[in-house]
Amino acid sequence: MLKECSLNSVCDKMEITFKVFRFNAETDYLPYYQDFTLEVSEDEVVLDILNRIKWDFDGSFSYRRSCRHGICGSCAIKVNSKAVLACKERVIDLYKIFGSNMTIEPQSKSRVVKDMIIDKKDFWSKYDSVKPYLVSEIDENPATEHLVSPEQYEELHEADTCIQCGCCYYSCPAVEVNENYTGPAALAKAYRFNFDPRDDAKHERLDIVNKLGSGIWDCVKCFECAEACPKGVDPIHKITALHTQTFKEGKAKSNVATRHAVFFKTSINQHGLLDEGLLVAYSEGLGVVKHIPEAISMLKKGKIVMPWNMPKSKNLAEVKKLVKISSTAKF
Amino acid sequence: MSKIKYAIYTGCTPRESTPELLMSTLAVCKKLDIEVVLLDEATCCGASHLQDFDEFLSLVLNARNICYAERLGLDLITLCNTCQLNTAFTKERLDNDSELKAKVNEKLAEVGLEYKGTSKVKHFVYALKDDVGYDVIKEKVEKPLSQFNVASFYGCHNIRPSKLQNISNKTENPYKPTSLDDLVVALGGKAVEYQRKNSCCGFHVDLQAPETAHKLTGNILLDAIDNNADCVITPCPLCHLNMDVKQSHVSKTMGRDVSIPVLHMQQLLGLALGIDPKELGIDKNVTKVTMV
Numbered sequence: 263m264l265k266e267c268s269l270n271s272v273c274d275k276m277e278i279t280f281k282v283f284r285f286n287a288e289t290d291y292l293p294y295y296q297d298f299t300l301e302v303s304e305d306e307v308v309l310d311i312l313n314r315i316k317w318d319f320d321g322s323f324s325y326r327r328s329c330r331h332g333i334c335g336s337c338a339i340k341v342n343s344k345a346v347l348a349c350k351e352r353v354i355d356l357y358k359i360f361g362s363n364m365t366i367e368p369q370s371k372s373r374v375v376k377d378m379i380i381d382k383k384d385f386w387s388k389y390d391s392v393k394p395y396l397v398s399e400i401d402e403n404p405a406t407e408h409l410v411s412p413e414q415y416e417e418l419h420e421a422d423t424c425i426q427c428g429c430c431y432y433s434c435p436a437v438e439v440n441e442n443y444t445g446p447a448a449l450a451k452a453y454r455f456n457f458d459p460r461d462d463a464k465h466e467r468l469d470i471v472n473k474l475g476s477g478i479w480d481c482v483k484c485f486e487c488a489e490a491c492p493k494g495v496d497p498i499h500k501i502t503a504l505h506t507q508t509f510k511e512g513k514a515k516s517n518v519a520t521r522h523a524v525f526f527k528t529s530i531n532q533h534g535l536l537d538e539g540l541l542v543a544y545s546e547g548l549g550v551v552k553h554i555p556e557a558i559s560m561l562k563k564g565k566i567v568m569p570w571n572m573p574k575s576k577n578l579a580e581v582k583k584l585v586k587i588s589s590t591a592k593f
Numbered sequence: 594m595s596k597i598k599y600a601i602y603t604g605c606t607p608r609e610s611t612p613e614l615l616m617s618t619l620a621v622c623k624k625l626d627i628e629v630v631l632l633d634e635a636t637c638c639g640a641s642h643l644q645d646f647d648e649f650l651s652l653v654l655n656a657r658n659i660c661y662a663e664r665l666g667l668d669l670i671t672l673c674n675t676c677q678l679n680t681a682f683t684k685e686r687l688d689n690d691s692e693l694k695a696k697v698n699e700k701l702a703e704v705g706l707e708y709k710g711t712s713k714v715k716h717f718v719y720a721l722k723d724d725v726g727y728d729v730i731k732e733k734v735e736k737p738l739s740q741f742n743v744a745s746f747y748g749c750h751n752i753r754p755s756k757l758q759n760i761s762n763k764t765e766n767p768y769k770p771t772s773l774d775d776l777v778v779a780l781g782g783k784a785v786e787y788q789r790k791n792s793c794c795g796f797h798v799d800l801q802a803p804e805t806a807h808k809l810t811g812n813i814l815l816d817a818i819d820n821n822a823d824c825v826i827t828p829c830p831l832c833h834l835n836m837d838v839k840q841s842h843v844s845k846t847m848g849r850d851v852s853i854p855v856l857h858m859q860q861l862l863g864l865a866l867g868i869d870p871k872e873l874g875i876d877k878n879v880t881k882v883t884m885v
Contacts, residue, residue, distance in 0.1 A: 343788065344768045359766050435793045439808040480802050482809065483641050484793035485753035489767055496754075505645035519801040526643035530654065534636040536605040545800050560838060563877045565610045573608045576634040580704040584653055588700045591647040 276302045276357055280311060282323070283367040286376050293371065296320075302353045309337055309348040311366075312378070325378035332492065335427030339378050340367045345429035345490040369432035385428050388444045392452040392470055397463035414459045421454035421500055423493045430487035430497050442476040446487035446497035449478060453500035456507060468513040471504055478504050479519035509591050521545045524593045531585045534575020539566055597724055598628040600662035600669050600712070604676040605637050606830040613874025614830050617859035618672055618717065620872045624863070625725055625733065632669070634661045638679035640831075641750075641797060652693070653700045655683035660701065662712040669714045674829035677716045678750035678757075684714050685757055715761035716751050718828045718858060722772050723763065727779040735867030737781025741884060743861065744785040744822035745773030746813060746836070748829040749793050767791060773826060773858060780865035787820040789813045796831040804846060810835045811847035814855075824854040824884055826861045833857055838879045854882040 285293035337348040373380040487497040522545040607615035635658040639651040662669035671677040774784035795806030
């Protein structure tokens with residue numbers, strides 16, 4: 263007899279209800295959901311479920327798939343809003359998180375062509391925008407190899423394993439509300455070449471990714487991309503590295519975002535803690551006026567500390583000394 | 594059981610723009626008989642912004658903060674998701690990279706400190722859940738929240754990246770977090786199911802991309818409102834600033850009224866434990882807390 267799954271036990275089968283998103287942009291006015299209750303075994307991945315729905319129930323059900331080995335990146339979808347690579351994600355692992363009801367949806371409902379198939383145009387155009395290739399003066403008849411040492415390769419921190427599935431991009435809340443934001447996949451790719459010792463376009467790429475409104479400063483730091491990536495690329499850490507590289511290479515322009523980052527050091531050196539009021543004033547410059555209504559409402563509630571009452575960390579001399587001897591960046 | 598004692602790392606916000614968070618935390622600890630030492634020596638964690646400028650400096654400063662908890666022989670408890678992220682991240686880096694730890698300790702030695710790695714770093718929510726226990730808290734409830742639908746908002750830096758956060762929060766899943774909802778139920782309230790409980794409020798781009806921040810905050814508040822929430826609670830003062838203070842801006846951006854009381858998790862807990870609202874700083878919330 264088959265052993266039924268419970269959330270904590272080893273098992274042979276689970277009964278799961280899949281609520282599946284259906285929409286054909288050519289013929290449907292609105293999307294709808296179809297329910298399929300299936301017995302699922304422990305070794306099945308989400309792609310097996312998509313196949314079973316198509317083969318056993320409805321041949322018109324559409325989704326992308328190709329390699330089924332987690333390397334082509336085409337079968338990325340969402341289950342209960344979690345980005346998954348359908349061929350890699352075991353149903354039982356999702357069952358352990360969500361239980362027996364799973365909603366299967368495309369990566370982005372607003373970009374659907376048919377069912378799970380979305381138009382990834384925006385993803386690819388942003389990808390293209392960061393010069394996602396090696397730029398190097400190559401000697402056509404080199405006398406020696408252009409070697410990259412294992413240590414130099416380590417510096418890429420898996421950035422080269424990206425399969426362009428879009429899991430991070432379509433999980434990114436900044437992408438959701440700001441159509442100009444370059445997004446985690448393309449920024450991780452910019453990192454991949456900017457930390458390649460053979461590449462000559464570091465500065466050009468920093469100029470591209472450093473623009474306010476579309477680049478690294480528009481990352482909301484939510485770590486959705488790190489969580490979503492099925493290949494361990496960890497895009498947000500690559501974005502952070504691009505931030506620090508921007509300062510290191512002297513490419514950071516003085517603007518609200520760079521002043522904001524730098525002011526933390528200034529304030530810690532002065533008080534240990536962050537002077538929140540001065541942070542806004544220093545970062546915004548004249549733009550600070552737009553914060554006045556908010557500041558008044560906070561002041562009324564005792565939420566603004568006056569400069570003369572600014573709290574300070576104990577043993578501040580120690581902090582000042584550490585700032586002095588441990589600083590590694592300049593602006 | 595011996596008395597629970599913590600080194601509390603307040604970070605900046607509870608000492609400046611969210612004084613009610615410090616008040617309510619201290620009031621709740623007193624009521625639950627938790628002994629507290631405030632780490633007055635600690636500095637700002639860098640809030641993930643200093644890290645964009647000077648990562649090594651941020652590691653040294655965060656390691657220094659942890660040193661002071663280690664000196665007391667206590668676990669370091671954070672009150673802010675972003676403090677949790679940066680402190681836990683520093684600890685994880687130093688505990689797993691002896692070369693980096695040596696470099697950081699070389700700096701700390703100049704001021705007579707040494708990072709050892711002996712104190713755990715965890716957020717107050719998980720201290721309540723795993724050390725005190727919700728069953729114990731449930732027994733101490735004086736005013737059950739039976740009339741209220743509470744939307745728990747988790748924020749980012751307490752649940753993601755899960756690989757880091759699971760060191761201290763054990764089983765919390767970033768795609769289906771439950772710690773706050775379980776607390777609400779323990780307090781006798783109804784936990785509101787809504788999709789955006791684990792999404793981002795956009796706080797970290799408030800200055801450079803206010804529209805992004807307003808839309809993200811707006812989406813959360815409207816999702817909570819549309820699912821009949823009477824109030825929202827959060828474990829993070831930065832999320833609280835966005836969701837409580839900015840409601841008029843957010844309403845304008847969204848084209849819909851997003852008014853709803855937003856409480857620090859400690860404030861709601863305090864109310865259920867029968868603590869005087871004044872002691873919890875309820876009057877300091879910008880959006881009036883109508884339920885009190």
